[in-house]
Amino acid sequence: MRESQLLLIPGPTPVPPSVLRAHSRPMINHRGPEFASLQQELVDGLKGVFCTSGDVLILTCSGTGAMETAVVNVLSPGDLVLGMVIGAFGDRFAKIAEVYGARVERMEVEWGKAADPSRVAERLRRDKNKEIKAVVCTHNESSTGVTNPLKEIAQAVREHGALLLVDAVSSLGAIELRTDDWGVDIVASASQKALMNPPGLGLVSVSQRAWEASKKAKMPRFYFDIQQAKSFQEKGQTPWTPALPQMYGLQEALSQFKEVGLEAMWKRHARVAEAARKGVAAMGLKLFADPAYASNTVTAIHNPDGKDSAPLRKLLREKYGLVLAGGQAKLSDKIFRIGHMGFVGETEVLSALACLGMGLKELGFEADTQAALAAAHETLR
Amino acid sequence: MRESQLLLIPGPTPVPPSVLRAHSRPMINHRGPEFASLQQELVDGLKGVFCTSGDVLILTCSGTGAMETAVVNVLSPGDLVLGMVIGAFGDRFAKIAEVYGARVERMEVEWGKAADPSRVAERLRRDKNKEIKAVVCTHNESSTGVTNPLKEIAQAVREHGALLLVDAVSSLGAIELRTDDWGVDIVASASQKALMNPPGLGLVSVSQRAWEASKKAKMPRFYFDIQQAKSFQEKGQTPWTPALPQMYGLQEALSQFKEVGLEAMWKRHARVAEAARKGVAAMGLKLFADPAYASNTVTAIHNPDGKDSAPLRKLLREKYGLVLAGGQAKLSDKIFRIGHMGFVGETEVLSALACLGMGLKELGFEADTQAALAAAHETLR
Numbered sequence: 001m002r003e004s005q006l007l008l009i010p011g012p013t014p015v016p017p018s019v020l021r022a023h024s025r026p027m028i029n030h031r032g033p034e035f036a037s038l039q040q041e042l043v044d045g046l047k048g049v050f051c052t053s054g055d056v057l058i059l060t061c062s063g064t065g066a067m068e069t070a071v072v073n074v075l076s077p078g079d080l081v082l083g084m085v086i087g088a089f090g091d092r093f094a095k096i097a098e099v100y101g102a103r104v105e106r107m108e109v110e111w112g113k114a115a116d117p118s119r120v121a122e123r124l125r126r127d128k129n130k131e132i133k134a135v136v137c138t139h140n141e142s143s144t145g146v147t148n149p150l151k152e153i154a155q156a157v158r159e160h161g162a163l164l165l166v167d168a169v170s171s172l173g174a175i176e177l178r179t180d181d182w183g184v185d186i187v188a189s190a191s192q193k194a195l196m197n198p199p200g201l202g203l204v205s206v207s208q209r210a211w212e213a214s215k216k217a218k219m220p221r222f223y224f225d226i227q228q229a230k231s232f233q234e235k236g237q238t239p240w241t242p243a244l245p246q247m248y249g250l251q252e253a254l255s256q257f258k259e260v261g262l263e264a265m266w267k268r269h270a271r272v273a274e275a276a277r278k279g280v281a282a283m284g285l286k287l288f289a290d291p292a293y294a295s296n297t298v299t300a301i302h303n304p305d306g307k308d309s310a311p312l313r314k315l316l317r318e319k320y321g322l323v324l325a326g327g328q329a330k331l332s333d334k335i336f337r338i339g340h341m342g343f344v345g346e347t348e349v350l351s352a353l354a355c356l357g358m359g360l361k362e363l364g365f366e367a368d369t370q371a372a373l374a375a376a377h378e379t380l381r
Numbered sequence: 382m383r384e385s386q387l388l389l390i391p392g393p394t395p396v397p398p399s400v401l402r403a404h405s406r407p408m409i410n411h412r413g414p415e416f417a418s419l420q421q422e423l424v425d426g427l428k429g430v431f432c433t434s435g436d437v438l439i440l441t442c443s444g445t446g447a448m449e450t451a452v453v454n455v456l457s458p459g460d461l462v463l464g465m466v467i468g469a470f471g472d473r474f475a476k477i478a479e480v481y482g483a484r485v486e487r488m489e490v491e492w493g494k495a496a497d498p499s500r501v502a503e504r505l506r507r508d509k510n511k512e513i514k515a516v517v518c519t520h521n522e523s524s525t526g527v528t529n530p531l532k533e534i535a536q537a538v539r540e541h542g543a544l545l546l547v548d549a550v551s552s553l554g555a556i557e558l559r560t561d562d563w564g565v566d567i568v569a570s571a572s573q574k575a576l577m578n579p580p581g582l583g584l585v586s587v588s589q590r591a592w593e594a595s596k597k598a599k600m601p602r603f604y605f606d607i608q609q610a611k612s613f614q615e616k617g618q619t620p621w622t623p624a625l626p627q628m629y630g631l632q633e634a635l636s637q638f639k640e641v642g643l644e645a646m647w648k649r650h651a652r653v654a655e656a657a658r659k660g661v662a663a664m665g666l667k668l669f670a671d672p673a674y675a676s677n678t679v680t681a682i683h684n685p686d687g688k689d690s691a692p693l694r695k696l697l698r699e700k701y702g703l704v705l706a707g708g709q710a711k712l713s714d715k716i717f718r719i720g721h722m723g724f725v726g727e728t729e730v731l732s733a734l735a736c737l738g739m740g741l742k743e744l745g746f747e748a749d750t751q752a753a754l755a756a757a758h759e760t761l762r
Contacts, residue, residue: 005409012408012625023404023626027393027579028386029704060443060581062621065604099603192622198408200441200581200624220601222480223446240443241573243581244393245404245626323410 009325010142010298010339012192022252023245036236045254050205052179057229059202060243063169063190066202069224070165070186076218077101079133088143088329093136100219114293117152124160134163140171143328145289145300154182174269185210196253196342200246269296275376279353282375297341309336320355390706391523391679391720393573403633404626417617426635431586433560438610440583441624444550444571447583450605451546451567457599458482460514465496469524469710481600495674498533505541515544521552524709526670526681535563555650566591577634577723581627650677656757660734663756678722690717701736
């Protein structure tokens, strides 16, 4: 393995050296005063990133664990759930609810497109008896490179009154998400995406409505019980021994976040993503996602030959140390993906375009690297 | 906070500098070839520590998550479970089974004592209809500083045929545990104890009987589904994004483990623990645990004045940087605890005795530090 890689997958993302160094701090007592003050600082910082004045809980798990936390704490077996499925992660969210006994009605759209808020509103209006207890929705679908119009979806859900549970694993901190203003009840996220940390922490915000629902929710939970998490947080602890290194790292990352500012972070992601998309298109490749809803954290690209991208990705990894992602689930042979979130900036996207162009040519494909770099330059200026 | 602490709690435990440094390695693609070879190396090393040729799965969670994994994958709601409760962690294991719908029959013993294998055997013999599907048992109960006679308990369970699920969070790698030879079906453990790593990874071994049971088990699970974990492990991945830093750290820690040897590790823990117990007793303090079953990873001590140990622990922490643990649950005001596992050796235990003696005297208690150190020296010679 090369000592240094350009890791442009949709997470884990490259981690700033100062955050990596923080991961090497010695252990502390997770039931002592140093931990209490560390956790408080993280929770305060995270509330800013989540745009909430409600609760934010820090769990030791990956993003999928945070999604499971969202589901099992506010629902009961038999509850009807509307699942917005626009890709592999929307499908996963729906599956979690099903596994725990919910009746899930899937609202599917063609992969590459976003959910249609008016269709959501229409379905919820037809639910006169308020049978639908929750809507589960991916904010940014990293499997297809599409961002759902969450603000508009949330508006429809708020008019109905159901709970809105959102997977924001690959959007939090990178793409506008206003938890309180939009009325999102649980936002589930993780440390290893735009928050510039290694994986290991799940993060969830919890609204007052969600707390009320949690009192009646009958799905079984122990490790992911938010009431336990909350009661321990109040005494400066976590119920179970937490992943301390990731918390040290998050302390450092959040201070960098604060310095830049959340809205500036959103703008930076938009600019870098636009450069990636314009560059890729100018190179002669075909973007996969509906341009109106293209993600600012992941760019999905049709495979140049319509077949597997594995040989291309292998060449890029071995020769240039550039690591890109393939497709997931039914897209595994159809697309490849460039992740650009968190610590990934202009330099990395320009490098990726340059290497990608070289790699494509070496494999005998047409690729206008000059045009790609020019288009990216133009955007970034 | 002092820059350097002597962290002698029952986990997290002090982490060797080389393991801490490993935590600062840059991220890699968790679906790429480097990860596959890392995970394979860890699984191979862990099989040695678990004494199993069966499967070992690496999860991103704390020890409690590993315990939940053990329960939900092999049981169904309504199943009768025999729960050995000798302290707070046995109680937790039983609670997890209850939360997921098992009928748990608790076999309680006075805290400070070990479970009695003949009582277990007797109860299981009375279960003519094989109603009891599983026995859940703590190997080392860190809340009381007691180690259960697991080999004998396992023998009774194997004669009956029930599944044996063991919480070895604070024993794995430190106290003799022969998963295959004794016939333990799932051993649940974690990274932050004797394995000399920060918290963040749950570890479970799975026997063939447990795999069979998992096919019929109806408790809901998604994040902790071992069949998913196994099928991804077979292709060199994990189902969900794993805590990479802890895996880097474990690679380093396991190589140190291999160098020393597992049985030598068990012996080292026994020697260091004996020094701690003899030192504490010679100092004039009263040990809490039944001496016949005293733990080699945690020493529990009656509070010197029969009241809260918080002032003593605060003094030790602030003045000497020595961090000890209080009691848990119903023992919170009765005992304090010294953890001595993993990277903790002779030096640390001698230092702890010296500081403890100083601290006690400063608070006006009798404490024969000289005798304590002499007794510990004698043991360690």
